[in-house]
Amino acid sequence: MYYLNALGLVCPLGDSKTQVQQRMFRGDTGLLTTDCFSPGRPLALGRVTTSLPACDDWPVGFQSRNNQLAMQALLQIQAAVEAAKLRFGAHRIAVILGTSTSGIAEGERAIQHLIGQGTMPTHFHYAQQEMGSTARFVASQLGVAGPCYVHSTACASAAKAMASAARLLASGVVDAAITGGVDSLCAFTIAGFSALDSVSEGPCNPLSVNRKGINIGEAAALFLMTREPATVALSGWGESSDGYHMSAPEPNGAGARVAIESALARANLTAAQIEYINLHGTATLQNDAMESRITHSLFGGDVPVSSSKGMVGHTLGAAGAIEAAFCWLSMQDDNPTGFLPPHLWDGEPDPTLPTLHTVAVGEQLGHPPQHVLSNSFAFGGANASLVFSRRAS
Numbered sequence: 164m165y166y167l168n169a170l171g172l173v174c175p176l177g178d179s180k181t182q183v184q185q186r187m188f189r190g191d192t193g194l195l196t197t198d199c200f201s202p203g204r205p206l207a208l209g210r211v212t213t214s215l216p217a218c219d220d221w222p223v224g225f226q227s228r229n230n231q232l233a234m235q236a237l238l239q240i241q242a243a244v245e246a247a248k249l250r251f252g253a254h255r256i257a258v259i260l261g262t263s264t265s266g267i268a269e270g271e272r273a274i275q276h277l278i279g280q281g282t283m284p285t286h287f288h289y290a291q292q293e294m295g296s297t298a299r300f301v302a303s304q305l306g307v308a309g310p311c312y313v314h315s316t317a318c319a320s321a322a323k324a325m326a327s328a329a330r331l332l333a334s335g336v337v338d339a340a341i342t343g344g345v346d347s348l349c350a351f352t353i354a355g356f357s358a359l360d361s362v363s364e365g366p367c368n369p370l371s372v373n374r375k376g377i378n379i380g381e382a383a384a385l386f387l388m389t390r391e392p393a394t395v396a397l398s399g400w401g402e403s404s405d406g407y408h409m410s411a412p413e414p415n416g417a418g419a420r421v422a423i424e425s426a427l428a429r430a431n432l433t434a435a436q437i438e439y440i441n442l443h444g445t446a447t448l449q450n451d452a453m454e455s456r457i458t459h460s461l462f463g464g465d466v467p468v469s470s471s472k473g474m475v476g477h478t479l480g481a482a483g484a485i486e487a488a489f490c491w492l493s494m495q496d497d498n499p500t501g502f503l504p505p506h507l508w509d510g511e512p513d514p515t516l517p518t519l520h521t522v523a524v525g526e527q528l529g530h531p532p533q534h535v536l537s538n539s540f541a542f543g544g545a546n547a548s549l550v551f552s553r554r555a556s
Contacts, residue, residue, distance in 0.1 A: 164552070165329040166393040167386045171239030172488045173232055174382035175209040175475045179239070184492040188502040190524035192474050194366050194378055200350045201357070207366050208348060209380020209476025221300075224290030227266030228347040230300045232383040236343070237301060243387050244305050244341060251338040257309040258302045259328040260385075261320025261344035263480030265313075266291030268349035297345050301385070309337045315480065318443070319402075320344055321384070322483025322539040322547035326400035328388050338389060344484035345383040352479060353379055367446035367477075369470040369506070370455065370521065372513040374446040380476025384484035386491075392554055395494045398534070399432065399550035401425025406544045411449050413544060416457030422546040423461060423536065430550040432534055434462050437550075439493070439503055439528070441486045441537040444470020445477055450540060452516055459517035469522040473507030483539040487549060490535045494553045501528030 172178075175193025176186040186193075195212075198205040215231040216238070247256060273287035290296060294315045302311045310331060314323045321344025328342035356362045356377060363376040388397065402425070405418030412419070427434060440462065442454055458468060471486050478485050489504045506521040531553055539547045 164396040164398055165332050165388055166391060166396045167491055168389055168391060168393045169240040169243035169387040170384065170488055170491055171236035172384040172485065173211055173213060173235040174485055175211055175380055178213040178235055180492060187474060187489060187492065187504055190505040190507060192366065192507060194476060200348060200353045206353065206362060206364055207378045209378060209478065210348060211381055223286060223288045225296065225300045226286065227269050227291045227296065229262065229265050229297055229345055232347055232381065233297050233301055233345045233385070234304065236383040236385040237304060240385055240387050247339045247387060247389065248307065253306055254308045255338040256307040257328060257331050257337045257340040258298045258307060258311045259324045259331065259340055259342045260298045260301065261314045261324040261480045261483065262294060262297055262346055263315055263317055263320055264346045264349050264352060265294050265296050267351050268347055271350055301341060305341065316545040317541035317543070318477070318479055318482050319539040319541035319545045319547040320480035320483065322549055323402060325397060325483065325487065325549060326402060326547060329397050329400060332388065332390060340388045341385055342388050343385040344481035346381055346479045346481040348379065348381045361447050363446065367472050368508050369442070369444040369446040369472055370451050370512060370519065371508045372511050373509055374448065374451060376447055377445050378472065378476040380478040382475060382478040382481045382485045384481060384488040394496065394554055395491050396552050396554060397549060398552035399426040399430025401429065401548045403546045404544050405546065412453045412540055414453055416453045418544050418546045419453065419457045419538070419540055420461065422548040423538065426536065426548040426550045430552065432550065436534050437462060437466060437536050438532040439535045440466055440468040441490055441504065441535065442468050442470045443538045443540045444472055446472060454538065454540065455516040455519060458519060464518050465520055467503055467522045467526065468519050469504050469506035471504055483537070483547060483549070486537050487551065490537055490551050494531050494535065494551065496531070498531050501530045501532055503528065
């Protein structure tokens with residue numbers, strides 16, 4: 164077992180575990196309508212509105228909103244990491260993260276300055292938008308010296324990073340890992356998904372007959388993962404790469420099935436033992452159709468399911484980690500009656516898809532969930548599924 168000993172997060176629902184947990188169970192949404200990244204076209208986005216740590220004193224290559232989000236999450240687990248450094252040594256702690264944007268927003272602003280002023284701004288450095296920036300930044304802030312790298316596989320980035328961290332622990336290369344994901348809003352991703360006609364102007368509507376696409380969001384969720392027992396463990400993971408299409412999923416879910424079944428097998432669980440599924444649930448036509456079919460095929464229509472996208476948007480490279488965080492919060496002792504993350508939508512199912520049991524606001528299992536599944540299905544057929552299990556008291 165690879166235990167998730169500590170969690171730090173910031174997302175559109177808040178900047179602390181307590182705040183996010185409370186708002187999540189209430190079914191609040193952090194989506195806001197703005198045209199700041201798409202002038203003249205207001206869109207619902209999952210923006211983090213809390214104040215973030217100042218970055219002016221950081222090396223210029225680390226000065227980015229992505230790293231500010233990471234720092235906000237990092238501060239919440241720093242004490243636990245320092246204790247791990249004393250036990251294991253700095254060289255035995257890895258940093259394995261997922262991102263898809265890094266500092267692209269800083270690059271966008273720099274290009275606008277170049278167009279307007281004829282020169283690049285002095286506060287810009289190309290290193291800000293390198294995909295590996297956030298992992299290097301976190302390692303430098305913590306003073307750890309183990310393996311340090313980033314997965315950038317679109318929407319599966321953070322889930323794959325967590326699987327990689329578990330593999331490093333399993334191999335004996337490290338004794339602890341800071342793992343999860345970070346992504347920040349930028350015009351580039353919004354324009355890209357808009358070009359695919361995959362962006363909804365209003366709040367997204369996963370599984371609905373009226374779904375029109377995603378709401379892009381930003382977030383950071385970082386875990387300290389070790390072999391030392393804690394309440395929640397990453398008990399299984401599965402990955403696949405079906406390469407069906409650049410952006411569309413394989414319609415019958417062949418790659419998704421491989422990832423889910425591999426995760427269950429590694430966790431030594433059957434489908435019937437999963438008590439809750441956090442769907443990828445993007446509210447795009449093709450993803451929801453594929454995921455509904457494969458979920459019903461493997462689990463039937465009774466297991467509670469929900470998509471977190473209606474609360475925080477699709478946080479892209481951070482999605483697997485923020486959704487792992489929602490599962491982690493649901494499995495803690497302070498949720499004794501087993502509230503589940505609700506599914507926010509208009510309640511009008513697509514009649515062409517199998518019927519699933521979507522979680523209503525306030526729905527409870529009667530106990531903290533024991534085994535849950537979280538899915539991340541990305542462009543290019545990069546699929547990842549994670550199983551989390553609660554340690555017996």
